Amino acid sequence: MTSSSTAFVFLPSVLAKRIKQFHKLTMARDRNRSQLEQTAFHFRYRLGEYALHGFVNFLSWAPDWIVRSFVSVMSRVTFLLFWQYRARMHANVTAALGSEIPDEAERKAIVRRAWRNFALGVLDTTKILHYSKQQVIARIEFSGEEHVKRALAKGKGVLALSAHLGGFTVLGPRLAAAGYPFSVVVKHPRDKRFAHAMNEYRANLGVHTISAKPRREAVRGILKALRENRIVMVIADEFKSGDVMINFFGQRCAAPRGPASLALRTGAATLPMFAVRRPDQSFMLTVHPEIEPVHKETLEESVAATTMVYSERLEEEIRRYPDQWNWLGFPRADRLSRAEEARLADIGAHESEDAESLNAKRSTVAVKQL
Secondary structure (H helix, E strand, C coil): CEECCCCCCCCCHHHHHHHHHHHHHHHHCCCCCHHHHHHHHHHHHHHHHHHHHHHHHHHCCCCHHHHHHHHHHHHHHHHHHCHHHHHHHHHHHHHHHCCCCCCHHHHHHHHHHHHHHHHHHHHHHHHHHHCCHHHHHHHEEEECHHHHHHHHCCCCCEEEEECCECCHHHHHHHHHHCCCCEEEEECCCCCHHHHHHHHHHHHHCCEEEEECCCHHHHHHHHHHHHHCCCEEEEECCCCCCCCEEEEECCEEEEECCHHHHHHHHHCCEEEEEEEEECCCCCEEEEECCCECCCCCCCHHHHHHHHHHHHHHHHHHHHHHCHHHECCCCCCCCCCCCHHHHHHHHHHHHHCHHHHHHHHHHHHHHHHHHC
């Protein structure tokens, strides 16, 4: 979704990325083989589409214990195979929580549990496709509904502020099952047929899809949904290409400006919403009180201040459930975000000393990328 495109994908995202990287590497060897490239492109998506349908259908009759055992085994296998992602997660946990959790064994345990929770999240996302509305309501407890009713009563729509935490993919189906109009912004795969199949799955659960690209169309879709007084989910823990520099867990990150900008421009209420996994593997969906946007002298200052407030709220929730966040959201040390690049370039244009620092940092990034 938004970035929530992980919502209805049956394979771990790391595996999907490896397949995509292999495809790019193969095709880069001979750019003149356009027909072969197109064939490989469609084959990859057809394979994913049929596997997705097959997995969904398999869950309709397979005993629960068999499915969960399979997911548990695959979780352990991928945890061992994709050691680079595991190492990144551990480094991020250490950077963010090292002073609070000095025991390295405990930090590694958080990473293991976070990996397993992600695998279970893929299973839960798929299983919910077979639930009736009554089953969705019965299996996902809902707290804070009064905040939703109060916010929708204003008639300007609701921004559901959330993160890749716990069962974030069941949040929309649960609210839709309760009768609330719900939309989600999704970065579609390039293959239209595969994207359509995923949209159909969401529609069957009462979740309306807004395509994240092209960006202008996405904005129009969000504004239309808010005018219709719908709930629009915004995942705000993507820090790889944001526009507002913030401090998140003590790390310098570039947060997306979209949620704050939408709240300030439209007057839509912002409600933090999180679906947290409980020990019995059920979920508790909690809607928290509205977060008021921060108004400053200029819009840019207001967006920056409001984004910081939103990020602090996400950090607070992640601290409560560190093993239910994926810990891959921090920007990599060998890459600069757009916001950081622009900030450093601006400094470099005015102060020679800082310009040298900018060049040194860029050189370091280039070396690490080689």
